[in-house]
Amino acid sequence: MARNVPRSYSSECESAVKETKYIDVEQHAMAEAHLRNSTVTSVSWSSITVTVKDRATKQPKVIVDNVNGYVQAGEILAIMGPSGCGKTTLLNVLASRPTGAAKVNGGISINGRKPSTAAFRQMSRFVEQDDALIGSLTVRExxxxxxxxxxxxxxxxxxxAARIDGLLDAFGLQDQADTIIGTPIRKGISGGQKRRSGIxxxxxxxxxxxxxxxxxxxxDSAASFEVINYLKGVAKRNNLIVxxxxxxxxxxTYNLFDKLMLLSAGREHYFGPIRAVGPYYxxxxxxxxxxxxxxxxxxxxxxVDFALDKDQAQSRxxxxxxxxxxxxxxxxxxxMIKNCEAQHALHGTAADMVAMEKKPGFVSLVxxxxxxxxxxxxxxVIAYGxxxxxxxxxxIMMGTVWVRLKTEQDYIQPYINAIFFGGAFMSFMAVAYVxxxxxxxxxYVKEFHNGLYGAAELVVxxxxxxxxxxxxxxxxxxxxxxWLSNFNPTATAFFTWVMWVFLDLLAAEGLVVFVSSLFPNFVIALALVAFANGLWMCVNGFMVEPTVLNVFYKYVFSYWDYQKYVFEGMMVNEFSGRVYSCGNGCQCMYQTSLADHCQIAGEGVLAQYGYRAGYLGKNVxxxxxxxxxxxxxxxxxxMWRR
Known part of the structure; x- marks a missing residue:
């Protein structure tokens, strides 16, 4: 045996290869049947290299350089190194997670074979440093x-339920089981307890x-020890690879790990059993x-970040x-990595067989x-409260500002203003949902990469x-x-108004969901949703009547502006079939067929905007x-940005 190589280290794959060589056909069939349920015996990777474009020089920059490794079932590996050494990048690559604009060479194998993406996501889970949890749920939920x-x-x-209780006990969370995780408004569990809940x-x-x-x-050190100690126990009992x-x-805590990978500047400085670190150095x-x-x-x-002589430290x-x-x-x-690929003869289908496990269907997930x-x-309360x-x-503000409007021509413009205000600002205030x-x-991003559900289930x-x-x-x-504003006082008109408000809210929330999906940053999403609503207000027919709106805004924006159809529908709902008096002197602002009676037919107001009744179904x-x-x-x- 080669010098400085512990016997246990060198024999890990040798035993697996021997088992593979001497297994007969009947044993092979039995082993594959077992694999359908649970077996993942090893994870290996070779020549992992990650390259990105340096922002300053615009030249390729290697952040993970030719890294190799191997972990057996039941083992727990620590990837350690100074800040910026490539730990998280490597972990993302091993977990088949996105690495931004990076170019990745090399790959990960399960039982000596590269698994399909779907199978890998189903058999693996990833816990991020800042784990995404729903703050309003309790730990148990x-x-x-x-x-x-x-x-x-x-x-x-x-x-x-038994599994949940067991984990709550193991992670010291039983007393916090019915406490919420915590939101910006409502205090919940501590940061450490949240970390344990995520794991x-x-x-x-x-x-x-x-x-x-x-x-x-x-x-703290005590909680860290307990978490890693529990993970080690779970790994041993369930052949879990951590x-x-x-x-x-x-x-x-360090001594609990089975293996250690030591990185610096993206390069490997040690890989092997924890107990062999001292002898190696x-x-x-x-x-x-x-x-x-x-x-x-x-x-x-x-x-070398804090070395006084950088060149000397870099050389060392x-x-x-x-x-x-x-x-x-x-x-x-x-x-060892090459030898372990010989397991493919026995376990080659394991990665794909895992995907055959029964998962909840679309309806169940939704x-x-x-x-x-x-x-x-x-x-x-942030969501809807x-x-x-x-x-x-x-x-209340709208009803008291436009309180008890009369059916006189002096109130026609206030009616129009109220209709615009109600529809437009109901839409605008949807920014609170961002x-x-x-x-x-x-x-969703976390749970998608953990193979739980997809974009369709989230959207629906x-x-x-x-x-x-x-x-x-x-x-x-x-x-x-x-009713405070005294709009068209019929039940049909009221419920038609409710329908337009409801559709307005659905469209506005859809806009928020679309923009926030595209730009999942609070400030950017808020600004873009506000800008879009401002644009819709400008071309919805109130600021500039549709009959005189310039061609560019009319055809590029107005026809798919949902506020346009809400404003038109509410205008028709108010003015179609309603009559307004011209007041003293009978000087009518709108000339309609009722001018001889010193009245204005609501259709005259609609004509100014190019609106008329009969298009309710089409607009809906x-x-x-x-x-x-x-x-x-x-x-x-x-689907694109996940």
Whole structure:
């Protein structure tokens, strides 16, 4: 055996290869049947290189350089290195997650074979450093919905509940089980407890591979130890493979890991068992001092950021990397990865067989997301509570400013102003939904990459969740403002007004969902939604009458401006069939067939705008098309930018 290579390290794949060589046909069939349920025996990667374009020089820059590694079932690997060394980038590559504009060479293999994307997402889970959780759900509900969206959602309810209780106990969260995660308005659990909840919500879905980005971030040393210790126990008991990036663990936490990968400037400086770190560094003339945190010592060896002599430190780092690359351990690592690919003869179909597990169907996923969204919407006042207060406040203001308008010609323009104000500002105030949807989108990105559901389920459930709330807003707003302002006092006219307000709100929320999907940044999305609403106000027919609106804005923007159809529908609803007196002196502002009677037919007002009755069905159909169009556009964007 090669020098400096521990026996346990070198024999990992040798035993697996021997088993493969001597297995007979009957055993092979039995093994494949077992693989259909659970088996993932190894994860390996070779020559992983990630290149990006440097923003300053515009030249290619390598941020992960020719990295190799291997982890067996039941093991937990720590990827360690100074800040900016490429830990998170490598973790994203290994987890088959997007790496921005990076070019990636090399790949990851499961049981010696590259898995399909769908299969890999189903067998693996990723816990981000800033994990996206719904703040208005309790810890127990967070775990419950995680199980219902995954393959474990097909388990009996009692078994799911038992799993949840077990994880809550294991992560020290039983006392916080019925406490919400926390929102900007309502305080919830602590940062450390939130971190543990995020990890637990992924573990409960029974993954075979778990990736964690800084799992101990925000935790004290005791909590860090407990989290990693629990992960180690789960890995051993369930043949789980855990790969975690970690910054500077305590000695006790560091010793829990089975293997260590040490990175610096994107290059590998060590890969192997934790227990072999000391002997390796001693063999290369850098013995590890006694009574020192090993993680701290290793980071000092590969960190040049704070060196006084940068050139000397960089030269030393280069020498250390060359020493590792030419070491017997590095050579044996390469051989081990190649040998492990021999498992493909036995386990080659495992990666694809995992995808055969029964998953919740489309309807089940939409129903679960609906349930979760309804809980969020009535607990999180930002989602709909604040908006309802805003809309009802707007209704009172509108009803009292335009209070008891009379059916006289002097009030015709105030009627028109009120119609514009009601429709346009109901739409404009939908910007308040931006932060709530961005939270949903961030959660979707995480859960999509964890193979739980897709963009279609999110868009459909989000749309269905909003319908009852927006209808209540439409009814409440109309009940206050419509009768106070003395619009057309018939039941048919009132419910037609409610319909237009409801369609207006659906379209406005669709615009928010589309823009926030395209630009998931609060400030940018807010600005663009506000700008779009300002544009719609300018071309909806009130500011400039459709009969004189210039050709560019008329054909480029006006015809797909949902506010245009709302304004037209409300105008027709108010003025069609209604009569207004011309007042003293009988000087009528609009000349209609009723001028001899010193009256104005409402159709005369509509004629000024080019409106007339009879197009209700057509305009409603166009509105439905616009509403559907925004949702389809959001779906396409989510499919593209995920």
């Amino acid at each position: 967070t775990l419950d919905f995680a199980t219902r969206l995954s393959t474990t959602g097909t388990l009996p309810k009692s078994e799911r 637990a919500s992924q573990l409960i879905t029974s993954p075979r591979i778990l990736f964690l980005d800084e799992p101990t971030s925000g935790l 790969i975690a990036s970690i910054h500077q663990p305590s000695t006790s 001693e063999s290369v003339g850098r013995p590890m001092p006694l009574h020192i945190n090993p993680a701290e010592y290793l980071l000092e060896q590969v960190n 780092l280069e020498s250390m990397q060359i020493t590792w690359a030419s070491s017997p351990m590095a050579e044996h690592l390469s051989n 129903t679960t997301l609906l349930h979760r969204s309804f809980i969020k919407s009535y607990r999180d 604040v908006r309802m207060a805003m809309y009802f406040g707007l209704a 932060p709530a949807f961005i939270e949903d989108r961030n959660l 459930s989000n749309f269905l969740t909003g319908i009852p709330y927006l209808f209540l807003i439409a009814i409440g707003f109309s009940a206050i403002s419509y 159909g166009i509105m439905i098309g616009i509403i559907a169009g925004y949702r389809i556009a959001a779906w396409l964007v989510l």
